[in-house]
Amino acid sequence: MKILLAVALALGPVPAAQEPISVHRGIQYATAARQQPPQLVDNLTPGPVKVCPQFRDTISEEYPDDQPVYLDEDCLQLNVWAPRTGKHPVMVFFHGGAARFGTANEPRYDGTRLARNGTVVVTVNYRLGLLGAGNLFLRDQMAALEWVQRHIESFGGDPRNVTAFGESEGAFAISAMLATGNPQRLFRRVILQSGSGYMVHASASPQVDLSGKTTLEVLQLQERLVGGNPLAGAVYFGPYVDGTLVKRPVVDAIKAGNARGIDILIGTNRDEMKYFAQFDPAILQLTLDQYRAFFPRELNLDQVARPYRDEPNVALAMLTDQTMRVPATRMAEAQLRWGRAYVYQFDWGPAVHTAELPFVFGSMSFTGVPGGQQAYDTNPGAAKAMSTEMQRAWTSFARTGNPGWPQYWPRLTKVWDTPSRVAIAPEEAQRAAWNDYDFAALSIAPS
Incomplete structure (x- = not known):
């Protein structure tokens, strides 16, 4: 009984489902000349929502309209959902999309349900x-986070209690921020969904002079540079260790206490890499020989592969652990000396990359999640209940730094499923197979 009471207190009160929420879309937070840093603007006025330049991704993104291509470079906007009364913790979301696709204005990122849990x-x-x-x-x-520090009080938010959360590329970027100077000025907590400091590049992607090119020409050049391999394309662009903004590899920075006092909640999905099969079905037959192009040269492939021999596809399981799961555990381990750190694993349904998003936002929209709708339809009640639990965990963490399960010691991990559970060191032999690799920064050049 005492344990149940403690968990209930940590999660906080269940807010009224119909608490009124105010919505402010299309607020410009900065301007930016092409290939120049952004300039913050003191603006609180909503405007027409925009999508940053990109060709429409017809498979995995949800757009606010039906345009085939977006060309407006003056697109540095944010949206705010806020309870109409009180002062609340703040959750700032950065979307994924391989740093090439996506927008804050996707319907699946509607913040209403999280706001009804008492957050801005x-x-x-x-x-x-x-x-x-x-x-x-x-x-x-x-x-954008600096804008939040300056202006979120006008929307009922507490600038001293900001949680940055992101998925995929959004999580890579937040990880990179942990290796910048004084990240504590930006946020108090971070939630990293399917993304860690390992995916912060060791060096920059190729730099191109864009002067004289139209926006459409820039997009066309970009697609030629990236090529057609969806795995390589997923990491072509990204944050990198430049020595000035991102001062060193993220795990190294965390070990040294650069993120001291910042609470971390980090997790991954069981079958992350199967997501990419919707772009190229041949990925489901990825062989170990093909995988060698992504595998760290410092390790012995056959040796690391041994604990994976019972997996349906050894290479895909190893790639998921290399890029997502094991680096996430390394970040949690490193931070435990300096702050609170929690780990989750998402096992529900197909459990591919992005599959947790419908549950975190409560949209139950499975765009880009192959097999997601079918899995949902088998038991929608259980899925909705898990979504409610995840939203309470995310907002509880934002409020207090406690998502409702123990920290990552001894490798205690929240496994999201129907039903969910807390596991001790899941898939430990596979995790331990990577012990000799430092996961400092991504150094595999995409081809």
């Missing part, structure tokens, strides 16, 4: 692809 929710646009290269997109995101 902010979703952020940032420059993408070549227009955001050279860590410019990271500077955009940090400018």
Whole structure:
């Protein structure tokens, strides 16, 4: 009984489901000349919502309209969902999309349900692809967090209690922020969904002079540079260790206490890499020989593969652990000396990359989640209940730094499923197979 009471107190009260929420869309937080850092603007006025330049991703993104291509470079906007009374913790979301696709204005990122749990929710646009290269997109995101520090009180938010959360590329970027100077000025907590400091590049993606090119020409050039491999394309652009903004590899920075006092909640999905099969079905037959192009040269492939021999596809399982799960555990381990750290694993349904998003936002929209709708339809009641539990965990963490399960020691992990549970060291032999690799920064050059 005492344990149940403690958990209930940590999670906080269940808010009224119909608490009125005010919504403010299309607020410009900065301006930016092409290939220049953003300039913060003191603006609180909503405007027409925009999508940063990109070709429409017809498979995995949800857009606010039906345009085939977006060309407006003046797109540094954010949206705010806020309870109409009181002062609340703030949750700032950075979307994924390989730093090439996506927008804060996707319907699946509607912040209403999280706001009804007593938080002010902010979703952020940032420059993408070549227009955001050279860590410019990271500077955009940090400018948005600075805007939040300056202005979120006007929407009932507490600037001293900000949680940055992101998925995929959004999580890579927040991880990179942990290796910048004084990240504590930007946020108090972070939630990293399917993304860690390992995916912060060791060096920059190729720099291109974009002067004289139209926005459409920039997008066309970008697609030629990236090529057609969806796995390589997923990591072509991204934050990188430049020595000035991102001062060193993220895990190294965390070990040294650079994120001292920042609470971390980090997790991954069981079958992350199967997501990419919707772009290229051949990925489901990825062989170990093909995987060698992504595998760290410092390790012995056959040796690391041994604990995976019973997996349906050994290479895909190893790639998921290399890029997502094991680096996440390393970040949690490193932070336990300096702050609170919690780990989750998402096992529900197909459990591919992005599959947790419908549950975190409560949208139950499975765009880009192959097999997601079918899994939901088998037991929608259980799925909705898990979504409610996840939203309470995320907002509880934002409020107090406690999501409702123990910290990552001894490798205690929240496994999200129907039903959910707390596991001790799940898939430990597979995790331990990577012990000799430091996961400092991504150094595999995409081809």
